[in-house]
Amino acid sequence: MTSRDMRLGSPTATSGRSRRSWVASSRSARASTPRSPAIRNIVPPRCAPTSAKTSNSRKITPMSETPTASEGDQERRVDDLAAARREIPRPLAGSGGLISSINVSHPGGVPxxxxxxxVITTRGxxxxxxxTKAPVHGGPEKxxxxxxxxxxxxVNADGHHLYPGAIGENLxxxxxDLGGLREGDRLRIGPAESGPIIQLSEPAAPCKNIAGSFEDWRIARVSHKVRPEDSRWYARVLREGPVVTGDRIELLGAADTIGQ
Structure with a gap:
């Protein structure tokens, strides 16, 4: 027996103890030794349990599950925005104003x-x-x-740069109050007996041709879907006739009252 065996207490150093009993007693001693609570409770940071609900918890949706707005959703949002705006007072039949400016361009374009x-004719x-030819611009309905x-x-109060004729209106x-008018409303210009009668056909959708008159090209400022009170109107001609700057323009009513 060596001095090392005596120090380690091996089976050869213990008289009458078998190797098997020595191993068994060593295991029993290790099992009975209490583990330090600090060691027992250590959990790797990435595996640490988290509470299901915390005061600052927030559900994170993977990018693949994040809903995206379709074109239909975007259009509905625009429609909802328009519907949420204040109701525009509707002018009464018989109310009217004046032709402030008559505007033309040849062969076309703006301003x-x-x-x-x-003279106002059925062709313009x-x-x-x-x-740009009908149906984009011009034609009987426009x-x-x-x-x-x-x-x-x-519109100019919002920083844009409009003036009569700048964005292509003829009258x-x-x-x-054009903002209070509706499709089908009829307007008479000039004398009751001979003045032209026009009927609103549809709002005029803004296009890129007029973008130069708007700050940052924000042509939606005159879109009927976004700002119906400041949209231009197209009209068909029910009766042709002359028009002079300063003529009166009068609201007659909707199409179903014509001739009454």
Whole structure:
């Protein structure tokens, strides 16, 4: 027996103890030794349990599960925005204003330049042209385009740069709330006996051709879906006739009352 065996207490150093009993007693001693609580409770940081609900907890949705708005959803949001705006007072039949400016351009395009007088026909104003043909611009359903002086003032208050004819309207009117008009409304211009009668056909959708008049090209400022009170209107011509700057323009009513 070596001195090392005596120090370690091996089976050869213990008289009458077998190797098996020595191993068994060693295991029993290790099992009876209490583990330090600090060691027993150590959990790797990445595996540490977390409470299901904490005051600052927040559900994180994977990018693959994040819903995206479809084109239909975006259109509905625009429609909801328009519906949420204040109701625009509707002008009464018999109310009206004045033709502040008559605007034409040949062969077409914007801006349109003011003239003193012309004739309104079913194909548009004499002296006016359209670079883009119907149905985009012009044609019987878009023979005349109207916009208001009051609308121009509101749009310019938002930092834009409009003036009569800048965004392509043929008739710039004052004193008549175009924002309160509806498709099918009829307007008479000038004398009751001979003046032209037009009927609103649809709002004029803004296009890139007029973008230069808007700060940061924000043409949606005159979109009927976004700002119906400041949209331009297209009109068909029910009765042809002359128009002079300063003529009265009067709301007659909807299409179902014509002739009454």
């Amino acid at each position: 349109k330049r003011p003239i003193d007088r012309t 104003l004499i002296g006016d042209g359209q670079r 023979a005349v385009c109207l916009f208001g002086v009051e609308q121009i003032a509101r 710039t009117v004052s004193g008549l």
